[in-house]
Amino acid sequence: MTEDYYSRKYVLFQLLEGCKDREIAFLGNSMAFRGYKAKCIFDIENGLKVINSAKNRPNSYVSVAKFKNIPVFTFNPKKRRLETSEWFRNNSNEIAGFDLFFDFDKSASDSWEDLIKEVKTLKEYLDDYKVSYQLLFSGNKGFQIIINGIFLKIEKIENGNVYPHKTIVEKIKETLDLKFLDLSNNGEKSKLRKLPYSLVIPNMKNLSVEDIENLTEDEINVCLPLSDEQFNNFNLLDMKLTNVLKKVTIMRRGNLERFSELSEEEKRGNVEEFIKIFNLK
Secondary structure (H helix, E strand, C coil), X not given: CHHHHHCCHHHHHHHHHHCCCCCXXXXXXXXXXXXXXXXXXXXXXXXHHHCCXXXXXXXXXXXXXXXXXXXXXXXXXXXXXXXXXXXXHCCHHHEEEECEEEEEECCCCCCHHHHHHXXXXXXXXXXXXXXXXEXXXXXXXXXXXXXXXXXXXXXXXXXXXXXXXHHHHHHHHHHHCCCCECCCCCCECCCEEECCCCEECCCHHHCCHHHHHCCCHHHCEECXXXXXXXXXXXXXXXXXXXXXXXXXXXXXXXXXXXXXXXXXXXXXXXXXXXXXXXXXX
């Protein structure tokens, strides 16, 4: 079932678009495969084959950072850990950009309605200032808002954290009193986020290997970029793999970036104006 989804060329194209110049990571209960890069569909297919995605079904992530270069690491697990660990420690000069990343998560006792209301609080500011951003269902228990790092210059990387990005997200959480905005590893240069259009197994940590192998299309979600209509009328059932395939035209759908028609100069200016209202610039 997962292999059928990932065998579709139009899906692979969307995955490739989401991981350009970014580290790809496959993380599951029984595996952690980081430091992979993809420049073409073949690389995506090869990565899924190497990790045996059909059996292991890990969740897929990309780095919040964009890199000038990502080395090709060995596939030998023991040696790979040594190579990637060294790269993670010393790759600051290779970082070409870093997203402003807002990760909203709810607990089991929180309602989707309350979470959506809070995300709208930030979203309304972004829309008012015509900030270009993507809005995704994370695939599990929340939403992610992403402002592409090319619109905000990195001032410094200190103690493994990227500035002013780290400070901006923290200040916005405090100013708007965003209860659901998760600051775990916020601003860390090795921070990951879900790969758009990838499959996500909800609550994976609570499942056994056998449970994961036996999941059906009704139990696996898609990390889906959302339109305003999909967000305003959000229904978790619509995010199930079986329903996404029925209701969403994935081919050439893209990341649904808001205000994508603006020039890069306008986008940079709008991000700067948005940041100013929080007394950060």
